[in-house]
Amino acid sequence: MTQTKSLSSETNAEAAYLCLQGVSKVYATHDGPVRALEQVSVGARRGEFLSVLGPSGCGKSTLLMIAAGLLRPSSGAVSIDGAVVTRPRTDIGIVFQSPVLLEWRTALGNVMLQAEAKKLERTAAKRRARDLLGAVGLSGFEDKYPHELSGGMRQRVSLCRALIHDPNQLLMDEPFGALDALTRDQLVLDLQQIWNKRRMTVLFVTHSVPEAVFLSDRIMVMTPRPGRLDRMIDIELPRPRTLAxxxxxxxxxxIREILDLFLARGVLREH
Amino acid sequence: MAEAERSLPRSPAVAVAESEASAERSRARRAWRARIRNVLYPVGVVLGVLVIWEAGTRLLEVPAFLLPPPSAVAVSFIANAPLLLFHGWITTAEILLGFALSIVVGIPLALAIFLWPTFSRSVLPLLVSSQAMPKVAVAPLFLVWFGFGLLPKVLIAFLIAFFPVVISTAVGLASIEPEKIYLARSMGFGATATFFKFRLPNALPSIFGGLKISITLAVVGAVVGEFVGGDAGLGYLLMVANGSMDTRLLFAGIVALTVLGVVLFLLVELAERLAIPRHIIAGDRGVHETA
Structure with missing residues (x-):
């Protein structure tokens, strides 16, 4: 207890909700150990939209998996409101880069999976699932199977599944990475709308600079492998943000600030 | 001319709706024709072969004990219908019992292989080498051990048929995207729920793939068992017909066995259709969309 206290004061955060302290992750591979993350310390405030931005292979996804309690850090600790995370967190909603839908369940059935896991009251959960699907423009598609939906629609279903139990935190791992530009814009707007209403804490992993700037309160920019926290950038644009x-x-x-940082680190090169 | 005059005053919206309707009509027509072709072409080929066969045996005066014409086979089939039915029933029982045993033993075995790496490491090599051994060679041994009744045939059918069930079930259970398992864990599903809600449905297409191979192998197994030492069943009937040079009955027996095999296969396919939504049946889309 005393340990977590002293550490959280280190990473600032008045009422840091999610706290990563000196988190490192080393993977054993055939070519020897690989450092994916090195000494990452960050605190996410309650209700904050925090993005993790960095080049491919900088350990962003690893960071998210550790924050979800699905991976154990090699060293360091993760805590929620001061309590150390030792098992997979079930109070969260998680969205992966691929939709990860069950092919044998309809859109509604996939959203309801979360409700079944949480043993929510069925009729109320169903109503809420329909509302959520409607909110992201999927009314009329509730009974379609994943193979009948477009990539963007599937990812929307996946988002609804992550939201139906009204989680405290939403963890998103490059959720729009596989979508076309227009669909991506729409989903970014949808996500902002959802977040504006509920203001849950969001940890959003992305490699898109504009997406991160558009959505975030703060952006943590990572260095190339091994991933370290490079710079924390506060985005002070008024909300709700518009395409204009x-x-x-x-x-x-x-955007310039982040790109300059990437240029300085050799992530980008202007020949 | 009249056509052109009539189309002039129409609004573009009506024109679009009309071309939509005609596109739908021609699609339906194409689909219908494709369906008819799917039945007509194979039936045509079979009929053609039968006609050539019939004409060939008659024109070349092939002795009936070498190759009877199809008409003679048909006559023999009808004349021996009660006999074929009696022996067919026995063979069916052997096949079904062997197949059921394959499921009852194969699926738990696959589960153990999947859940328990030590078991997998120690038993799988044994299992694989048991498949390299020609099972027909064991048939006489089974005869010595279990006599002439139903049991040795069921066991041979099982021995030949259970392996695909084990392998396809084990592969199906293991092949799941890791994200699905992560998802299950972050949702808070326990091990049992994860198995029944994620792994098992995910494995079903693969399991049924194995069952479809298994049922055809069970037919082979039962007939081999009857060949080696039987007093009943279609395989036994084939041996008897062969011994008495009744080639017509031999052919009738082969036809009966083929029909039996196809019917059993279709029954397994029906079970598959009932158990899982059509679009995730392994290979289903590939087969039907090329049509």
């Missing part, structure tokens, strides 16, 4: 805002000088300045 992407053309403003403020928006461009944030």
């Amino acid at each position: 805002m992407r053309e403003t000088p403020e928006f461009a300045a944030y």
Whole structure:
């Protein structure tokens, strides 16, 4: 207890909700151990939209899996409200890069899976599932199977499944990475809308700079492997953010700052 | 001319709706024709072969004990119908018992292999080498051990048929995206629920793939058992017909066995259709969309 206290004061955070302290992860591979994460310390405030931005292979996904309690850090600790996480967290909603839908269940059935896991009252959960699907534009598709839905629709179903139990935290691992640009824009807007209403804590892993700037309160930029926290950037754009805002000088300045950082680290190269 | 005049005053929206309707009509027509072709073509080929066979045996005066014409086989089939039915029933019982035993033993075995790595490591090599051994060679041994009754045939059918069930079940259980398991754990499902809600449904297409191979092998097993030492069953009937040079009855018996095999296979396929939604049946889409 004393240990977590002293550590959380280190990472600042008035009322840090999710706290990562000196988290490292080493994978054993055939070519020897690989350091995926090195000494990452970060605190996410309650209700904060925090993005993790970095090049491929910088351990972003590993970070998210550790935050979800699905992977154990090699060293360091994760805590929620001061309590150390030792098992998979079930109070969260999680969205992967692929939709991970069960092919033998309909859209509604897939969303209801979460309700079954949480033993929510069935009729109320069903109503809520339909509402959620409707909110992301999937009314009328409740009884379709995943193979009858487009990639964007499947990812929306996956988002609804992560939200039906009204989780405290939403963990998203490059959720829009496999989608086309237009669908991606729409889903980013949908996500903002959902977050504006509920203000759950979000940990959003992405490699898209504009997406991170558009959605986030704060962005933690990671270094290339081994992933370390490079810079924490506060995004102080007014909410709700609009597509037009992407053309403003403020928006461009944030993008510039991050790109400059990537140039300096050799992630990007301007020949 | 009249056609052109009539289409002039129509609004574009009506025109679009009309072309939509005609596109739908022609699609339905194409689908219908494809369905008819799917039945017509194979039936045509079979009829063609039968006609050539019939004409060939008659024109070349092939002796009936070498190759009877199809008409003679048909006559023999009808004349011996009660006999074929009696022996067919016995063979069916052997096949079904052997197949059931394959499921009852094969699936738990696959489960153990999947759940218990030590078991897998120690038993799987044994299992694989048991498949390399020609099972027909064991048949006489079974005869010595278990006599001439139903049991040795059932056991041979089982021995030949259970392996695909084990392998396809074990493979099906193991082949699941890791994200699905992560998802189950983050949702808070326990091990049992994860198995029944994620792993087992995920494995069903593969399991049924194994069952379909298994049922055809069970037919082979039962007939081999009857060949080696039987006093009843279609395999026994074939041996008797062969011994008395009744080639017509031999052919009738082969036809009966083929029909039996196809019917049993279709029954397993029906069970598959009932157990899992059509779109995730392994290979189903590939087969039917090429049509």
